[in-house]
Amino acid sequence: MAQPPIRINLFSDTVTKPGPEMRRAIAEAEVGDDMSGEDPTVNRLEAMCCALFDKPAAVFACSGTQANQMAIWSHCVAGDELIAENTSHVVNYEAGAPAVLSGVCWRTVAGRGGMLDVDDLKHVPRPVDQHFPRTRLLVLENTTNLGGGRVYPPEQLRRVCRWAHQQGWRVHLDGARLMNAVVACGVPPAELCRECDTVAMCFSKGLGCPMGSILVGDEPTIARARRARKIFGGALRQAGIVAAAAIYALENNVERLRLDHENARQFARDLAELPHVHIDPADVETNLVFFDLDPQWGTAGELVARAREHGLKIGALGPQRLRACTHLDVDRADLIEAVAILRRCLEGNDGGAGRTRTS
Ligand SMILES: Cc1ncc(COP(=O)(O)O)c(C=O)c1O
Known part of the structure; x- marks a missing residue:
């Protein structure tokens, strides 16, 4: 039947489907060849996101999965290990991509509501030894998805990031729904994500765009991420048509x-x-x-x-x-x-x- x-x-x-106003922004977008850095709308979106997160560099990506995996590729080399919470998207719902694309293995740790705190992680660091993979990256999620749509208390997020840095790890934040966290906790993105080395945020979820994500971080890391995007087949040409939707969403769909x-x-x-x-x-x-x-x-x-x-x-x-x-x-x-x-x-x-x- x-x-x-x-x-x-x-x-x-x-x-969500783009409404008439977003469609108008898409139709009127100025475009160019983004792979040559010549799409004015993508460049504007990336600059907006640098300002929003107070990070030096940003790169537009096709999807949240792509942005996360570009970050993992940029932080790690083959044989490295990442740490993530049991329910995290990067290890449960991205088709094993850290292993496939970056040769990275992972260890998961139980948290609460998909969130980790320092006490959950204390047993994780291992001595330097030829037997062990090198732990390189901590991946956190805010808001959590399978963890229940929970919002990291800002102080907990800072505490975990600082502790991870003390272990010599880098921190990537999977912020597929970061703006949901921002409006829920009332802390602006730059302040909330200050201690995270990279942040991926999706435009295609609550912000209502047909596609697109952003990855922000320091310049060398984002330069590597740009290379990863090319390797993964995600570097685009006149991507301004989707970047225009993202700009519209940042200006109209956050509050x-x-x-x-x-x-x-x-x-x-x-x-x-x-x-x-x-x-x-x-x-x-x-x-x-x-x-x-x-x-x-x-x-x-x-x-x-x-x-x-x-x-x-x-x-x-x-x-x-x-x-x-x-x-x-x-x-x-x-x-x-x-x-x-x-x-x-x-x-x-x-x-x-x-x-x-x-x-
Ligand atoms: C927490 C989280 N991270 C990453 C993604 C991946 O985003 P995409 O579907 O755009 O690849 C999702 C998708 O739902 C998600 O919920």
């Missing part, structure tokens, strides 16, 4: 992330009222809402499939774990309807396959 169209898409904030966070918190409170759903709304700090389903009802996959039949798309992230995500293409009315659909599915009143258990 054909699936009905998706009416409410809470699968990710990557599903509104607060609304996504408020919507997510209210959605979480509404979910907490549903049967078979386990969620603590206090855990929702940004636009990602994770919740667990009582196995007595069924699996996360079953609920996802059932909701999809009613035009609602959410994600299953484990046998009982689900994720919904607020963004600029969903409003409060959509979220109220999403809760109503989920309630009908969970109560077996959705006219679907007839699950009626209420225990």
